[in-house]
Amino acid sequence: MQFELRDLQVLTNKGFTPEKAKTFKPLHPFDRAVVEFLDVLSRKLLRDPIARQYPDIVTFAFWIRKSNIGILREDYERRHDFSKETLYGKGLVFHVAPSNVPINFAYSLVAGLLSGNANIVRVSNKDFPQTRIVTDAMEELLDGGLWPGIENLVTVVKYQRENAEWTALFSTICDIRIIWGGDETIKEIRKHQLQPNSIEICFPDRYSLCAIEAKAILSEENVATLAERFFNDTYLFDQNACTAPHLIIWVGDAETIEKAKPLFWGAVREYSGKKYPIAPIVAVDKLVAFCREAIGLGNVRREIDVDNTAVRVAVSSLSEEIQDNKSYGGYFNEFDARRLEEMTPVVTKKVQTLSYFGFSHNKIAEFLTQGNCVGIDRCVPMGKTMDFSLNWDGKYLVDALSRTVTF
Amino acid sequence: MHHGLGELLNTQPYTLDAKSKKRALDRILGELTVFHFENCEKYRRILEAWPYDAYKSPESLSIPYLPVRLFKEFDLKSVSDENIIKTMTSSGTTGQNVSRIFLDKDTATNQTIVLGRIVSDFLGTRRLPMIIVDSSAVLRDRVMFGARGAGILGFSFFGYDKIYALDDNLVPQVDKIEAFLEKHREEKVFLFGFTFMIWKYLLKEILDSGKTLDLSNCVLVHGGGWKKLLDQQVNNNTFKSALKSAYGLLDIHNFYGMVEQTGSIYMECEQGHLHASVFSDVIIRNPKDFSVNGVNSEGLIEVLSVLPASYPGHVLLTEDRGVLLGEDDCPCGRKGKYFKVTGRIEKAEIRGCSDIYAV
Numbered sequence: 232m233q234f235e236l237r238d239l240q241v242l243t244n245k246g247f248t249p250e251k252a253k254t255f256k257p258l259h260p261f262d263r264a265v266v267e268f269l270d271v272l273s274r275k276l277l278r279d280p281i282a283r284q285y286p287d288i289v290t291f292a293f294w295i296r297k298s299n300i301g302i303l304r305e306d307y308e309r310r311h312d313f314s315k316e317t318l319y320g321k322g323l324v325f326h327v328a329p330s331n332v333p334i335n336f337a338y339s340l341v342a343g344l345l346s347g348n349a350n351i352v353r354v355s356n357k358d359f360p361q362t363r364i365v366t367d368a369m370e371e372l373l374d375g376g377l378w379p380g381i382e383n384l385v386t387v388v389k390y391q392r393e394n395a396e397w398t399a400l401f402s403t404i405c406d407i408r409i410i411w412g413g414d415e416t417i418k419e420i421r422k423h424q425l426q427p428n429s430i431e432i433c434f435p436d437r438y439s440l441c442a443i444e445a446k447a448i449l450s451e452e453n454v455a456t457l458a459e460r461f462f463n464d465t466y467l468f469d470q471n472a473c474t475a476p477h478l479i480i481w482v483g484d485a486e487t488i489e490k491a492k493p494l495f496w497g498a499v500r501e502y503s504g505k506k507y508p509i510a511p512i513v514a515v516d517k518l519v520a521f522c523r524e525a526i527g528l529g530n531v532r533r534e535i536d537v538d539n540t541a542v543r544v545a546v547s548s549l550s551e552e553i554q555d556n557k558s559y560g561g562y563f564n565e566f567d568a569r570r571l572e573e574m575t576p577v578v579t580k581k582v583q584t585l586s587y588f589g590f591s592h593n594k595i596a597e598f599l600t601q602g603n604c605v606g607i608d609r610c611v612p613m614g615k616t617m618d619f620s621l622n623w624d625g626k627y628l629v630d631a632l633s634r635t636v637t638f
Numbered sequence: 639m640h641h642g643l644g645e646l647l648n649t650q651p652y653t654l655d656a657k658s659k660k661r662a663l664d665r666i667l668g669e670l671t672v673f674h675f676e677n678c679e680k681y682r683r684i685l686e687a688w689p690y691d692a693y694k695s696p697e698s699l700s701i702p703y704l705p706v707r708l709f710k711e712f713d714l715k716s717v718s719d720e721n722i723i724k725t726m727t728s729s730g731t732t733g734q735n736v737s738r739i740f741l742d743k744d745t746a747t748n749q750t751i752v753l754g755r756i757v758s759d760f761l762g763t764r765r766l767p768m769i770i771v772d773s774s775a776v777l778r779d780r781v782m783f784g785a786r787g788a789g790i791l792g793f794s795f796f797g798y799d800k801i802y803a804l805d806d807n808l809v810p811q812v813d814k815i816e817a818f819l820e821k822h823r824e825e826k827v828f829l830f831g832f833t834f835m836i837w838k839y840l841l842k843e844i845l846d847s848g849k850t851l852d853l854s855n856c857v858l859v860h861g862g863g864w865k866k867l868l869d870q871q872v873n874n875n876t877f878k879s880a881l882k883s884a885y886g887l888l889d890i891h892n893f894y895g896m897v898e899q900t901g902s903i904y905m906e907c908e909q910g911h912l913h914a915s916v917f918s919d920v921i922i923r924n925p926k927d928f929s930v931n932g933v934n935s936e937g938l939i940e941v942l943s944v945l946p947a948s949y950p951g952h953v954l955l956t957e958d959r960g961v962l963l964g965e966d967d968c969p970c971g972r973k974g975k976y977f978k979v980t981g982r983i984e985k986a987e988i989r990g991c992s993d994i995y996a997v
Contacts, residue, residue: 511925511938511983515957518928519705525687526680526712532687538927544687 239397240389242354242366243373247386253404255383257320258347260629261304264380265344268372270297275368282364287334291365294619295341303345303621307629318633320347321430325405327398327420328352329412332472333359338619339409340385345621346632349384351401356389399423407432407632432631434473434624437583438554441476441613442571445483447589448491457588458498460614464586466507467617470559474584474616477557478564480574482589488567500540503561509539513560517542520558528552534565549577571598582606583624588613643748643944651756651915652972656965659916659974660698666944667952668696674950677716681950699921699930703940703955706898710735717742717948728785728897737897742948749901749945752917753792759972760891760905761796761857767822768797769815769856771831771840773804785897786832786862792900793830793859803831803840810839812849819852827855832862833892837872841880854886861893861903865982874910894979898951902943904977911968911976918943920977922962923955933962936980957983 241247258265276282276292283289293299311318324343328336336354343350354362366387373382390397402408402423408431410417417433425431441464451457465475481488521544525531528550534543541561546553549566554577556564568574571590585607587595595610608625611618621628646662654662674681675692681704685692688702708714715722721742728737741749770790777787794800801818804810819827831840836858844851858881867877874892881887894912895903902918914920921930922937931937939960946952959980968976 509926511959512957512985514925514928515705515707515938515955515983518955519707519711521687522684522705522708523711525684529683532689535689539925 238390238394242362242387242389243370244382244386245370246382247351247388249400249404251383252323252349252351252386255323255349257322257349257634260307260318260320260346260633261300262347264378265347265384266297266300266304268378268381269295269300269341269344271372272368273297275372276365279364279368282368285334285361285364288361288364290618291334291337294338300345306621310627310630311635316635316637318347318630318635320349320633322348322406323404324348324350324407324409324632325401326350326352326409327411327416328354330355330357330416332411332468333361334365335411336362336387337365339411340387342621342628343409343632344384346629348407348632349386351386351388351405353398353401354387354389356391362387395423405429410434432626436581437473437624438478438557438579438581439474439476439584439586439616440478440480440574440577440582440607442480442482442574442585442587442590443491443495443613444587444589445481445487445491448495449487451589454494454498455502457613458495458502461495461499462502462506463614464616466503466561470561472617474586476584476586476616477562478553478566478577480571481565481567482569482571483567484569485567492565496536496541496543500536500538503540504538507540507561509560514539517558517560517562520556520562524556524564527556531564549574551577551579553577554579554581572602575602575604578602578604578606580606583608584616585610586613586616587611646916646944647748647751647755649916651759651917652913652974654916655973659919662916663698663919663942663944664696667698667701667942670944670947670950670952671696671701673947674716674952678714678950680712680714681716698919698942698953701942701953703921703923703928703953704950706737706896706954706956709737709739709898709949709951713738713740714951715740715949722948726785726788726897726900739897739900739951740949745945745948748947750792750795752901752915752945753903754795756903756905756915756917757793757796757859760859760907761828765796765798766826766828766857767818768794768800768828768830769803769818770794770797770800771803771829771835773806773808774802775806788897788900789832789861790830797828797830804835808839810844810847812844812847812851815851819855823855825855826857827853829853829856829858829887831858831860833860833864833877834862834866836860836881837867837877841884845884851885853881854888856887857889857891858887859891859893859905861895864979868981874906878910896941896956898954899941899943899946901945907968907970907972907976909968909970909976910978911963911970912978913968913970913972914975914977916974917945920960920962920975922960922977925983931962933964936961938983939977939979959983 273292273296276288326339328339336352340350340352369385372378398420402425406429408425410420410433414436417435521533521542524544530547532545541563543563543565545565553564672692675685685702690702722740723743724741724746726739772790803815878890892906893903904912904914906912919942921940923940924931924937936959939956939958941956942953960977961980962975962977965975966973
């Protein structure tokens with residue numbers, strides 16, 4: 232069969248053809264050449280003054296250093312008994328990266344590489360500098376001919392959403408399809424069938440929460456730093472990343488909560504006010520969201536605040552419907568609880584990240600193991616919601632993207 | 639319900655100074671707030687969550703401003719279905735939801751009366767021969783019969799011997815217009831149309847066909863929004879000077895209004911300022927915190943109208959940007975606030991991994 236490379240922008244691995252992509256022989260996870268390549272890429276990015284201007288690139292570059300990959304490898308090795316099994320990549324992974332988180336494509340690619348696969352990554356059509364910087368750096372390394380084993384593993388492409396024939400083609404030749412992004416994207420991509428023996432991993436729309444121990448706010452010396460961490464979890468990506476909390480659970484007695492809220496939100500407003508000016512459309516969208524929620528839920532009350540940085544709407548009881556009332560750009564539901572366990576009614580399968588402040592690791596562990604929650608895939612301290620992990624949405628990616636041979 | 643309106647309906651539209659107008663509007667808008675609170679469950683929920691006490695002594699500035707978009711998402715009404723005589727819809731562009739506005743007999747009647755009082759302040763009380771710069775198909779076509787049809791019907795009240803300037807295919811009928819102008823050369827002729835239609839058909843198409851018109855004896859009233867024209871770098875000044883130099887048309891009045899508050903429109907005076915009448919008011923709000931802006935400071939336009947009695951649309955936050963220019967002291971002599979509209983708020987580019995459909 233002949234495929235014409237029409238309207239396809241190949242950002243890395245310029246010699247890409249679908250035929251070549253199919254002939255790849257899978258590697259073991261954490262292949263030495265792959266780990267070396269990532270380490271060199273890391274150093275290249277960290278040396279580049281332009282790349283260093285992007286905190287998300289810097290975080291990514293640190294994440295793919297050999298020392299960090301070593302830690303991930305140890306974790307992987309603990310999970311397996313290599314006297315009875317060995318793992319190989321599945322083959323070819325087709326990644327559909329989200330349209331609005333620039334660096335996500337790189338993490339998805341690395342997860343595919345580390346599990347021993349060749350990869351075709353479709354990146355957003357938007358012209359993100361981060362995409363260009365990372366793919367240019369990769370292409371420069373590969374161009375030197377020093378990485379003959381790697382170049383066919385890392386194909387990053389771009390094409391218009393309307394050119395569905397590319398999605399169709401990559402879906403036919405891949406062994407695994409990974410779809411990041413919302414429910415609508417998943418429905419759209421699923422119109423294109425996979426081969427019977429291929430599998431799919433989807434990351435659909437999720438809902439995330441944040442639990443705060445009110446007492447801990449009162450005793451916190453540096454609320455400003457805490458506000459910065461909360462900002463990174465929320466406003467930094469318009470509160471529209473799947474990890475961003477939309478519901479804040481305040482735990483404590485009424486009086487303490489009453490004192491803690493203004494301290495916390497005052498600091499958030501102080502920090503966000505400088506970093507995240509509220510565009511008029513965001514202010515109006517949040518007002519619409521509030522009216523919609525008032526009409527829909529009926530048990531809500533808006534907090535009167537000095538400006539539109541954070542629109543906060545208190546709910547007097549928790550139900551699943553709260554999840555349908557999320558907005559973006561600083562719109563929060565709040566619920567006052569005596570105990571952490573009171574949040575259980577809202578913890579459905581859709582709930583992804585619980586970020587927390589003021590609770591010990593043990594307290595969170597106790598809640599998760601005894602609480603019988605159907606949702607929550609990860610718990611992280613406030614400020615860490617965007618940290619990528621090979622364990623995502625409750626799936627350990629290296630295992631999910633590889634084949635285990637037992638003997 | 640309209641117990642409070644009677645007296646105001648007999649007031650000349652631009653005669654109350656700030657203090658007397660505030661007294662009248664605070665009372666009527668306060669009564670409307672209570673009425674809608676008691677008769678529209680959705681409105682009641684919004685006020686309770688706002689939170690706002692509908693029964694406290696009314697102050698127009700503090701009455702909750704509902705975002706106009708709500709009328710696209712919800713059916714909001716304060717009268718029972720059997721009392722609704724007309725449902726108006728905005729002429730939304732393809733794919734967008736349209737607003738649905740429910741009118742009872744009183745509200746519809748008052749809209750007509752108030753529009754009459756406002757427009758006659760500019761056109762005089764005598765009816766004028768009228769040229770409608772549109773196609774009569776707009777009124778025949780049920781699908782298109784939205785704000786455009788309603789606007790034409792509303793303004794037709796001020797004209798007689800009406801003709802449509804465009805045929806069913808929107809081709810300008812120059813011979814017909816000329817004959818009409820000749821027939822009425824002793825009178826002032828009233829031109830009415832939507833801003834974009836005036837620009838595209840009455841101006842561009844006729845000039846492009848190598849013809850011209852003498853409209854020096856006409857008065858033009860136009861509205862409907864500037865979005866399409868601003869995209870083409872045409873603003874009110876370009877618009878006016880183009881019509882002046884092409885056709886000698888000098889007497890031009892833009893108006894600002896919306897289907898959610900039909901009737902109490904804001905007309906442009908000889909100074910080029912949009913005016914609030916005694917039946918309406920504008921408040922410019924700072925998008926940062928929704929506080930009230932003073933003169934010469936751009937913000938979101940909130941519109942207040944004494945008319946919406948069958949639906950809770952008496953106090954609305956629009957998605958238009960505007961600037962308050964002054965109050966009671968426009969050189970044209972009209973009392974009340976005067977302002978200009980500077981555009982619409984821009985859509986947002988949202989980051990994050992979820993799909994975004996809003997706006």
